[in-house]
Amino acid sequence: SQKIEQNSEALNIQEGKTATLTCNYTNYSPAYLQWYRQDPGRGPVFLLLIRENEKEKRKERLKVTFDTTLKQSLFHITASQPADSATYLCALDMKDGNNRLAFGKGNQVVVIP
Amino acid sequence: GAVVSQHPSRVICKSGTSVKIECRSLDFQATTMFWYRQFPKQSLMLMATSNEGSKATYEQGVEKDKFLINHASLTLSTLTVTSAHPEDSSFYICSAGRSGNQPQHFGDGTRLSIL
Numbered sequence: 001s002q003k004i005e006q007n008s009e010a011l012n013i014q015e016g017k018t019a020t021l022t023c024n025y026t027n028y029s030p031a032y033l034q035w036y037r038q039d040p041g042r043g044p045v046f047l048l049l050i051r052e053n054e055k056e057k058r059k060e061r062l063k064v065t066f067d068t069t070l071k072q073s074l075f076h077i078t079a080s081q082p083a084d085s086a087t088y089l090c091a092l093d094m095k096d097g098n099n100r101l102a103f104g105k106g107n108q109v110v111v112i113p
Numbered sequence: 114g115a116v117v118s119q120h121p122s123r124v125i126c127k128s129g130t131s132v133k134i135e136c137r138s139l140d141f142q143a144t145t146m147f148w149y150r151q152f153p154k155q156s157l158m159l160m161a162t163s164n165e166g167s168k169a170t171y172e173q174g175v176e177k178d179k180f181l182i183n184h185a186s187l188t189l190s191t192l193t194v195t196s197a198h199p200e201d202s203s204f205y206i207c208s209a210g211r212s213g214n215q216p217q218h219f220g221d222g223t224r225l226s227i228l
Contacts, residue, residue: 043219
């Protein structure tokens with residue numbers, strides 16, 4: 001069966017350190033993978049998109065890697081700040097030409113001042 | 114950035130009531146919009162793909178007669194939860210994308226509570 005797995009345990013990290021989140025998937029062959037941020041009671045906000053032929057993407061303090069052999073994406077927040085505290089979702093396209101996305105459950109990050 | 118507006122943000126109503134949720138793309142035309150449902154600490158579950166001018170495509174297990182979707186214009190899709198029951202209580206979120214292989218832009222969700 002198809003699965004998208006993100007760590008269910010919250011990541012508590014000291015301010016200034018790098019937070020690293022993992023997204024593993026099974027029985028998908030996505031053309032691209034996206035990361036979103038979701039705050040409590042709000043809709044997700046797009047952060048980064050990485051395509052299957054890209055190894056790494058950066059945006060300000062964020063970095064995403066995509067390994068289609070391992071079927072894994074890593075999401076890094078460098079120099080983390082308390083304002084980075086949120087839940088981070090990975091999403092895969094279902095590769096059906098309709099832009100449908102399948103989401104992981106998300107991984108909560110808590111940045112401690 | 115692209116803005117998607119969702120209304121209302123919260124609904125509390127009695128069992129048996131039908132509830133309509135609106136999703137508008139404010140600064141671009143969206144031929145396709147998506148409707149998701151999210152239970153606490155769970156992932157967003159895609160319910161249906163809303164196509165402008167045609168019938169919505171529902172995911173497996175989602176009752177199309179229960180969750181009516183209308184996408185009458187390029188900027189507006191509506192989801193009506195018909196004869197809602199307590200088990201329909203959830204967080205409903207819409208999204209819109211400009212085209213394929215592009216990010217989706219999400220509304221802020223509607224918290225539906227059925228008493």
